[in-house]
Amino acid sequence: MKIHILREHPTPQQIAEMLEELQTYIKLAVDVERGIVAGGGE
Numbered sequence: 001m002k003i004h005i006l007r008e009h010p011t012p013q014q015i016a017e018m019l020e021e022l023q024t025y026i027k028l029a030v031d032v033e034r035g036i037v038a039g040g041g042e
Contacts, residue, residue, distance in 0.1 A: 003040040010039070 002017045004010065010018070018026045018040035029038045 001041050003038055006037045006039065007035060014039075 001021055004014050004018060006014070015026070021040060021042055026039050027041055030036075
């Protein structure tokens with residue numbers, strides 16, 4: 001299970017790693033005030 005913490009646009013490699021767990025979509029959590037996105041996992 002890989003989770004990425006992003007402050008910039010994701011690379012194609014990061015997107016592929018976030019898709020490994022669920023295959024068809026990426027789960028995201030967004031902190032709008034801090035400008036941070038966490039993506040991946042179950």
